[in-house]
Amino acid sequence: MKEKAVKNLKNYVILTAAAVIYAVAISLFLDPNNIAPGGVTGISILVNRFTKIPTGTVNMMINIPIVLLGFWKFGWRFICSTMYVLALITIFINSLAVYGAVTDDLLIAAVLGGALIGVALALVFKAGATTGGIDIIVKVVRTKRKHIKTNILFLAFDSMVILASWLVFQDLTVAFYAGIAVITDSIVMDKILYGSDEAKMIFVICDKPEQVKQRLFGELDLTATIIPAKGAYTNAPKEMLMIVTRKQVYPKLEEVVKDEDASAFMIVSSASEIFGEGYKDITQNKL
Incomplete structure (x- = not known):
């Protein structure tokens, strides 16, 4: 509090x-x-x-x-x-x-x-x-x-x-x-x-994946890919979320994850190009 x-x-x-x-x-x-x-x-x-x-x-x-x-x-x-x-x-x-x-x-x-x-x-x-x-x-x-x-x-x-x-x-x-x-x-x-990055690819491992997913859907209009994972030390099963988003949305996404689970493990990398629905058309020729 x-x-x-x-x-x-x-x-x-x-x-x-x-x-x-x-x-x-x-x-x-x-x-x-x-x-x-x-x-x-x-x-x-x-x-x-x-x-x-x-x-x-x-x-x-x-x-x-x-x-x-x-x-x-x-x-x-x-x-x-x-x-x-x-x-x-x-x-x-x-x-x-x-x-x-x-x-x-x-x-x-x-x-x-x-x-x-x-x-x-x-x-x-x-x-x-x-x-x-x-x-x-x-x-x-x-x-x-x-x-x-x-x-x-x-x-x-x-x-x-x-x-x-x-x-x-x-x-x-x-x-x-x-x-x-x-x-x-x-x-x-x-x-x-x-910065100068075009987009972000984020992997999130946390104890409250369901709450994070719901806020991503409801507040940021984002979806995620769920990847089954397991802790090497504890052998405990985990859900890892893979999220790809435009750079403008990333600060709010980070805030959502921190709000739901301050101990969450996040890996953030830059994605120079994203193809698919909502992003670039993979069939479109480059200039």
Whole structure:
């Protein structure tokens, strides 16, 4: 119980730091330079230009129905940490907005702003939360349309926001730098969370394989291959789970295994290519 409380406290400290970093990126680099970096935050910047409602407040207003949708789809545990992050982001964005831009160089603003967002999002995801917005929408869409790739959905949403920023500001330059911010954000977050590996192959030997399997199915939409095993020293029969997943899902998978069995034995390796349902088509010719 104490260990779980310490873990939760640590996660909320991480979420607080992430909210500050995210707000710095928006209020000191992107927003004052008219750079709308995709997602709900980008939409909030555009709405602010028409309504003069603070960007952080708009961000919260748009996110509330989206988070409720996430609660309906994924349960109460999902909503607590996400609402905490959103509330802090709202407060910090609005508070820091009075300081204005720290630079008027659009390239510096886009790269540093995007990098800071990437760091913030990586911290949020490591703590098992989200910042709401497009993350939730993509997750909901994927529950119904599993054949649509996650990165394609994010690209589609971000592209629409960037196009809208071009129309709102009547400036192709700021739209171009918004694209740079989105790309930088994605690269930084990806490197922090997953390194450069394309996919992960995980072998899990634990005392609660059934509980792990159920959470893999229910929370991560993953399946596993069960391999009968036996301890060389104890001769006790075991079930070994072999799981192959995209690198984006691995941190959550690791958390699930640790939650169910802290003494679990895990072997994690990189898989450069995966063929089969949900991955690459083995019959498709390479370019």
